[in-house]
Amino acid sequence: MNPKHLEKVPDDRKAVAPYNFVEIPEKVVEAKLECNGKLRDNNRYYSDRHTGKIVCTLKTESPLYIRCALTPADFADFGDKPNEELTPEQRKKKAEFFQYPSKQYPVLPGSSLRGMVRTLVEIVSFGKIQRVSDASTFFFRAVAADSDDPLAERYTNAVGKLAGNVSAGYLEKRDGKWFIRPAIKNHLGKSFIRVKEEDIKVYLPSLITMEKANYLPQYLKISYEGVGESLKISENCDIYEYKGWLVTSGNMLDNSKTTEAERKRLLRRKEGRKFHYIVLQSDNSAVSIPISEDAIRDYRNALTDFQKGKPFKQNYKNTFHESMGFLKYLDNEEPRPVFYCEPQNRQSTVTLFGQSPNFRIPYSPQNDGKAASAVDFIPEEVGESKKIDLADAIFGFVRRKNENKKQGSDENKKEKQEKSRAGRIFFSDAQYKSEENGIWLTDDTITPQILATPKSTTFQHYLVQKSHEKKSLKHYASQPNQETVIRGHKLYWHKGNIGIDRIKTKASEAEIKDKQSQYTEIKPIQSGVSFEFTIYFENLSDVELGALLWVLTLSVKDVKKLQLLSLDGKEKYRLSLGMGKSLGMGAVMIEKYELSLNERYRNEPKQRYTQLFDDSNWLSGDRPATYDEHKECIQKFEEYVTTRISEADFRQDYPDKQDYEKLKLKDVPRIKMLLTMLRWDIFPPVNRTRYMEIERDITTNDYICQPVKEDDKTVNEYKCRLILPTPFQVMDMSDNGRHQTLNLDNLKSSRQNEITKSKASQEFQVGQVLEAKVVKISVIKVTYEFLEGVKRTTEEHKKAKYLQEGQMVKVKITALRDNGEIKNIQLLD
Secondary structure: OOOOOOOOOHHEEEEEOOEEEEEOOOOOOOOOOOOOOOOOOOOOOOOOOOOEEEEEEEOOOOOOOOOOOOOOHHHHHHOOOOHHOHHHHHHHHHHOOOOOOOOOOEEEOOHHHHHHHHHHHHHHHHOHHHHHHOOOOEEEEEOOOOOOOOOOHHHHHHHHHHHHOOOEEEEEEOEEEEEEEEEEEOOOOOOOEEEEEHHHHHHOOOOOOOOOOOOOOEEEEEEEEEHHOOOOOOOOOOOOEEEEEEOOOOOOOOOOOHHHHHHHHHHHHHOOOOOEEEOOOOOOOOOOOOEOOHHHHHHHHHHOOHHHOOHHHHOOOOOOOOOOOOOOOOOOOOEEEEEEEEOOOOOOOEOOEEEOOOOOOOOOOOOOOOOOOOHOOHHHHHHHOOOEEEEHHHHHHEEEEHHHOOOOOOOOHHOOOOOOOOOEEOOOOEEEEEEEOOOOOOOEEOOEEEOOOOOOOOOHHEEOOOOOHHHOOOOOOEEEOEEEOEEEEEEEEHHHOHHHHHHHOOOOHHHHHHHOOOOOOEEEOOOOEEEEEEEEEEEEEEHHHHHHHHHOOOOOOHHHHHHOOOOOOOOOOOOOOOHHHOOOOOOEEEEEEEEEEEEEHHHHOOHHHOOOOEOOEEEOEEEOOOOOHHHHHHHHHHHHHOOOOOHHHHOOOOOOOOOOOOHHHHHHHHHHHHHOOOOOOOOOOOOHHHOOOOOOOHOOOOOOOOOOOOOOOEEEEOOOOOOOOHHHHOOEEOOOOOOOOOOOHHHHHHHHHHHHHOOOOOOOOOOOEEEEEEEEEEEEEEEEHHHHHHHHEEEOOOHHHOOOOEEEEEEEEEOOOOOEEEEEEEOOO
């Protein structure tokens, strides 16, 4: 049984994030194969399979953005250029929404729709966790970590206290392989000397000191003599007796968010960076030590965006290569200084190395220097590529080359394994149909908040944790699959129909210009825009078609269809599409769909090939599917899955495990997690679904993790290594063993506290559209409630008689008060 995440994280140990996870299944539900171990051949139409189409109407429920495709000419001109090198006109071209060159309306690409649907099919059908890269490897540094940090001891064991196990040398490259030539050692047996910046900066005029805004790590060729207080150093290499290099370390500060005075104050603190390092000259009599090729690969794969960025490329004192990092000679072709740990445990190659003595080391579960990746923490039963699940069978697959090698040498077994299979489902692009209040959120492009890349090294979020204690947390050096596994499928919380102010950055034009590599421009469409697309399918079984219909039915308006999933329509669900999901963008609903089946699926080609017209139209052979056909496919899909999942995927106290007719897929805890993440009628409080910050302003009174000192103005919310709770706990859902029930009192209390604290500062716009509930009707006076507790009453002279209490409607803000609160609203048709 896979390790399970904590059901209840204590309040003082709870993290927040705009995402959460649907846990991995205990085992994969495989597709039905033929007796030869393969899927059925797809070279004909079968009488027991379905061929047809599904015409879907999709409606945006929050602003949506999918980036455009460039024309061949534009791509050749600036397609590969980073954002900071583009002209304003080129940035605006890149910001356009996806559309056909010949049309003025936005288009939703079929590939995006296909990806959205496939992900959900994989989850609901208990499919594999796949398409996870093993190239991204994980490294860590724990120099000033607290004693209870789970990585502190491991890091100290590797590099030693005060980097006592670290030596210095020089990089060499011969015949395509990297080596380290050790530096000479002084009378203390050390190959490098630690020096305070304060003691040397007056002697080095070209040294950029750590409090400067343009500070970056540097290499300075120097001569020196003496030690400690008698140390003398100069950039003139002919003045003093000994020669070497000064290697400066990172200042560990965000220069863009602090002034020089603030940086000076922070650097003076006990934990502030103060030291640089003199690497002694090369020992030409020493034998060069080879660097492990695995370590080289892992280092290159773990380069950060910061290391690949423009500042390092343009730093003439420390040029980095975008794909090699510091693994290159200096610009003057001299060997570059490097810090390393000498091979241990009978190893002959260096596995630990870096640019400074406090370098990052790999998370290595086997302590062999090989860095772990997310793939290592996917249980073989769930990530085993040779299995064909329902998503593979429907959408197709192509195995990677190395996947076939893992399947053993049994020739008969190899013969049965398929290397690829074409899908039997095809998505058209979604064409614009209509809108409620205009198409575009704004006429011009906007600069959104920085869309942070996933920080999967935040292991307390991404890995299953069985204990809330900081020192007991599992990480990427823990034993995979025995001690921990990945949390599962990552999804983002919905946040309602957000306005432009929740999307746009609050940074000034100067800040944006200074960080153009991190900012982008977008042109989203707003909520209420409808599109139509068609899904064509061939030779799908009842179970396969049922899986597709189950996903498409989740967000439809038709209550009768929702009842096929045993849903009553009171709980609303939405899917996610496009960019900016962490901001609340991309919520969409499949408003309705129409399933048509082709007469070929009954293997009756006679009519199709003997008749050309159907009245005044071409004869397509398509007919609308009946309600009973919908019902039969969905029921067969649910039965197929619930009879094949592991007992561990039920609650341990579920009394009806063998009574599969009573078991509904929506009641399986893992699927309940999915439905919780897709909820639209109620959301977690905003302060539970924001990103944590390294420098969170504590004057807002909305922060987690305590400041280091009483006079601190910010707090690093990651320092406490808080644990991300399950979706159930985020939504205040109590678990009674069989079902998860929503504790509305707790959730409303949290939401009300949040509203009370932020109502005055809530940013609304005239013209903004909100979803509201009709809570009271008195003759022509109608009271609407939105944003959990905000109510407004207006007179509806003509429309009141058509409304009913409890009905969900759309209202538009028509006026605001001076303090920004909503004054007047208008009911939309």
